[in-house]
Amino acid sequence: MSAVISARGLSKHYGKAVAVDNISFEIPAGRIVGLIGPNGSGKTSTLKAALGLIPFDGELSVLGFDPRTQRDALMQEVCFIADVAILPRWLKVGDAIDFVAGVHPRFDRKKAERYLANTKLSPGMMVKSMSKGMVVQLHLALVMAIDAKLLVLDEPTLGLDIIYRKQFYQNLLEDYFDEKKTIVITTHQVEEVEHILTDLMFIRDGKIVLSVSMDEVGERYTEVMVPADKVNAANALQPIDQRSVFGKSVMLFDGVPRAQLEALGETRNPSVADLFVATMKGSYA
């Protein structure tokens, strides 16, 4: 099958401001892609364009549909969790389940009930008496129970406690994902998603600055703890970033063979958070 999302020269302007700046990318099926970037870098705008929620410039194809003109057909195959979960205040948990069961042919009621069994939500509870996190829990249970080909999650765990966040990502991987599905996820809590991602896309000032598979991350990038007497030799290999930890320099290298780096100190794979910070340096300058 062709790419699940294919973007060519995608741009989004709000008046004169450029939110997404002429980006091109392809996301195949069976991937879990982390779209990671600082505040205001264009993540939500990119996702909204892909879902046909805002006008944009350039070419976009999502599951073979044109989001500009085929939004209704696209929505049959896509599930979307916005970073602001809004549900009517008067809605009861049980009514929400009945509603989604009535409108969506691929909604699995049993699955939704199973997710809800791990929360404090009960069928008679109204949205207005829920905490912020409980509203998100209800929203996630409803959406995760829909068997969609593409799941777009924009900051899905905002307001959720750490126990539920971990459980959510576990469910996503074990219960939801398979090789026919594709998940695109934005979050600022990269360390919580890095174990489930297959691919990384870093976005900065509306441009994609890094697009790699997690396997490539392991192959390309190495972090080395360099003692003082080896700092000059290490600097000669042009680290892309360095910081100081307990008097030692921690240097990050791109594309330098690991065998060569092992002579300079202890090596390890960088975390996505370290890679992100190194790539984004100067973002707030």
Ligand SMILES: Nc1ncnc2c1ncn2[C@@H]1O[C@H](COP(=O)(O)OP(=O)(O)OP(=O)(O)O)[C@@H](O)[C@H]1O
């Ligand atoms: N409705 C809008 N009207 C005008 N400007 C907007 C609008 N929505 C977003 N922007 C601007 O577009 C840029 C990108 O915003 P976007 O919401 O896509 O960023 P983001 O990466 O999702 O940020 P965050 O991590 O803070 O959610 C920002 O400069 C923002 O101010």
